[in-house]
Amino acid sequence: MSWTDERVETLKRMWGEGQSASAIAKELGGVTRNAVIGKVHRLGLSNRNDDSSNSSEPAAAPAKAEAPAPEKKAEKKPAAPKPDPAPAAAKPEPAAEKPAAAAPQPSFTPVPRRPIVPAGQPLPPQPSANEISPEALANVREVEKKARKLSLMELTERTCKWPIGDPATDKFWFCGLPSQAGKPYCEAHVGVAFQPMSSRRDRRR
DNA sequence: CCCTGATTCGC
């Protein structure tokens, strides 16, 4: 498969939507996520540094006498310090108001909403606390019906640790569904626990 | 172990 205009377009669209490279690769077919990532980089889509007024200087501009250091086999420490300015917060979607009055409420509301204050100017927004998409909440209710109802001891690295019920009674258990990679919750619960998903551009490497 | 994106480098 080659990168036709159409395929590139799909790539751009999905990447812009915050889709993962593997998801995009799956959608396109015939390519691996590596291929997608590679393409994304070549297209200059990886970082949101759309510096329109920038035409030269990739990153490290050798002022004058810069030690070339060919270094054919740079195994470790390529050394590429790049200042990463705070990413501007993006607003995924407006979301509705009070989608579910009788939400499950895991007793301690694990909703670590990300502040993300773009050291900028006014900061008037101050959105009204929660803004979870109705679908997400509906999904959660659905998911909790088919929770595996695991006990604390049954939880593993890959089980959703979203608590359900009242810890003070026997009517308490954990979701237990397959958790998302690296996350403590399953997909549905990740959806209500975390809003953003794509602002992870801070690699020190 | 699962996943994510980032980077390198032979082709």
Added chain:
DNA sequence: GCGAATCAGG
């Protein structure tokens, strides 16, 4: 330009 291999992190 391409993408597998590898790396780094969650």
